[in-house]
Amino acid sequence: MTTRTYVNFDLLIEKEVDGSYAALVTGSPVGTASSVRFALPFDGTTLENLLLKLDPGRSGTRRSGASTQQQAAMDFGGPLYDAIFRDEVLLAWSRSQDVAREKAGGLRLRLRLTDAAEIAGLPWELLYDKPNNHFIAQSERTPLVRYVDVPSVPRAITVDGPLRVLAVIASPTDLETLDVEAEWERLNEAMADRVATGSVVLDRLPSPVVAELGPWLRHHQTHVIHFVGHGDFDERLREGVIYFENEHGARAAITSSVLGPFVRDHDPLRMVVLNACRSARTDALDPFGGIAQGLVQQDATAVVAMQFPISDRAAVAFTSDFYGSLVDGLPVDQAVTSARKALLGGFRDEWATPVLFLRAPDGAIFHDVHAVPPPPPPDPVSDPLPGSVWRRLAIGAGGAAAVVAVVLALATLDSGDGPGTDSGGGVEEGGEDGARATTVLPVAASPLADDQLLVAAGPQDSQLDLYRVDVEGDRWERVTDGNARWAGASISRKRDTLIFTEKTGDTFRLLVADPSAADQTGDPLFGEPPELCEKSMERPARHPEDPDLIVSPCIGEDGQYRLVELNLATGATRVLDETSDRRVGDPTISPDGDHVVYWSAVRSETETTKPMEGTLFTLELDDPSTTRRALMPDQSRDGDAVFSPLTNTIAFTRSTGDGVPPDRDLFTVSLELGASARPLLEGDEIDQDPTWSPNGRQLAFRRGPPDGTTRIHVVTLSDNPDAPVAVSTAVPVLTEPINDRFRVEIVPAWSRR
DSSP: OOOOOEEEEEEEEEEOTTSOEEEEEEEOTTOOEEEEEEOOSSOHHHHHHHHHHHOGGGGTOOOOOHHHHHHHHHHHHHHHHHHHSSHHHHHHHHHHHHHHHHTTOEEEEEEEOTTOHHHHTSOGGGOEETTTTEEGGGOTTSOEEEEOOOSSOOOOEEEEEOEEEEEEEOOOTTSOOOOHHHHHHHHHHHHHHHHHHTSEEEEEOSSOOGGGHHHHHHHSOOSEEEEEEOEEEETTTTEEEEEEEOTTSSEEEEOHHHHHHHHHHOTTOOEEEEEETTTTOOOSSOTTOSHHHHHHHTTOSEEEEESSOOOHHHHHHHHHHHHHHHHTTOOHHHHHHHHHHHTTTTOGGGTTOEEEEEOSSSSOOEEEEOOOOOOOOOOOOSSOOTTOEEEEEEEEETTEEEEEEEEEEOOOSOOTTSOOOSOBTTBOOBTTTTBOOOOOOOOOSSOOOTTEEEEEEEEETTEEEEEEEETTTTEEEESBOOSSEEEEEEEOTTSOOEEEEEEETTEEEEEEEOTTSOSBOOEESOSSOOTTOSSEEOOOEEOSSOTTEEEEEEEOTTOOEEEEEEETTTOOEEEEEEESSOOEEEEEEOTTSSEEEEEEESSOTTTOSOTTOEEEEEEETTOTTOOOEESSTTOSBEEEEEEOSSSSEEEEEEEOSOSSSOOEEEEEEESSTTOOOEEOOOSSSEEEEEEEOTTSSEEEEEEEOTTSOBEEEEEEOOSOTTSSSSOSOOEESSSSOSSTTOOEEEEEEOSOO
16 A cells, blocks of 8 residues: 655635635645635435434434445535535645646645534535545545644654554443443454554553553553543533543543543653544534544544444454554555545445544654564573572463463572662672562463452461452352461452462561462562561552552561562562551552552550551652651551552541450541541441452451451442441351351452552
């Protein structure tokens, strides 16, 4: 396919005082041209009937036959073309095409419709040149774009690698259900060839919640956001919307003013593709009222949207050809036109559905897109480095054991007697290169299902194993098998790696295992404890985007209590909080990765007989210069904090009585400074160890009397903010305890901390 060089033919449509319209050529290869005054060549009834044939969904009817819609397209586009392309406008158009042909290029028709908002929403892509029997927008010689005038001129970006596309697929529970996994498969099918060659990288936003977009863009280079879901025009707001999901899975109407700042602030991001019905619709009064036009106003260089519903198979065909053309180096308008032609065979009535909104002076918005060759294979390793620890974990696979070699700690060369600097991953920094030890976590072949959680259970608190429990199915399976106190499970966001604690006496160490396997003994996370954490390490929090980043409470040989950030891949260690006499624990990281909340004692152990008296503190992870602040300064009996996986809502426990031990109840609170805590449950039992479900709609926790059997319960949160408590009842996860002789079920793990 030939990459064309285009010249612009700028056609401005304006509304006149008398209600008619004027078409003015404001720029072309042959200069400007006098305006042509025109009226729409249809009365209201005829126009509505034509639009109903082109978009049967306007009236709730089924799609018309291809021949009916094709005729309607010509009946609409022909008279509209004849009304505008006449006299001076037609002469300039014809001469400009001649100039473009002489240069072996193309003529880009840039429609400027912002001064005629009430007709901007018509399907202009159907302009039909009847004498020459062709639709203008079907030819790569004359691509049609809707040009949006904005003050700033966008820059093209040099990609120098693959085109990186982020898919956002949403199906809110209160709208017509989309099979999101099927949509994801179709998107993968459409891009399979380009992904296979390495010229496209296709990622998926883990949860279609707008709050997750910021963390993703902070950690990933993204050139295109590709949204699949529902779209609409909110008549009350007079704005176009697309529907993400809120933290409860219901619809969250997202306008361009909400999505726009994410587009504007992520420098590599140039284009948004909206595979959502009527996402190209605009307001008859505000030319930027549509979501596509609004995103262009908010700095998107190009937006591809849909002016009619598009079928699944047509979307696959369009997407495949469109992205293929882009990575082949075609300008975006030529790529859209090529993809329109790809629909003419099997989807002839849908070719005009995609609409391109553009604010760049030309369509070349991505430069140097190409595949990156894979890195060369590493040199074979004959012998492990001195001090290395190699482990093998047996992972069940269809009844057979698959042995996976996992490097748990790679020691660096001996650093001599000189002092090390920040270190982690099991050894000190060493050698002239300053290399640090690294840890590779075993990754499950099959991540935990959303209805599975991990529970520590056993006959007594000092003898516990981890069990995998089905919340809905009343089934369980043992994950670890040993004669120890194994608890404190911490799983990654993708639920495919597991770190847990082993308690010996008063100290803890961290182990790793496969969360999907059975009867494992676990392996040490570190060959040697990291410097500053030699004595004890407790349950870590896992970063939402980087599975190698953890935040863990620990105690050093010097007796200092610390909260540290460890990078398992690089071995780097950073101290977040440090004290000589007050314990810290239970860290949790916000879903955007910006904040850590943790418990800290409010008095030293020599000052009080109640070592569990403490409060919740928060720190900014991305700004090491900040100091901690109390989340709720007036409270001294809070603990067990854990962030929702989707929002900045924190579940925690609070002592509410003076018994020994005191009653503890569940609460939630927002991360916002000064936010009020909201009780979840009322009762006399002790509630501890909350953990959120992956969708953020439920909480599992440990419940029991002060000196009796404890069981894991689950609650579903209420959406009513005026309710005195968020939930009214809690039910056991399992009808019967995990084992008849087990009295203790504690520390569940359902999602990332």
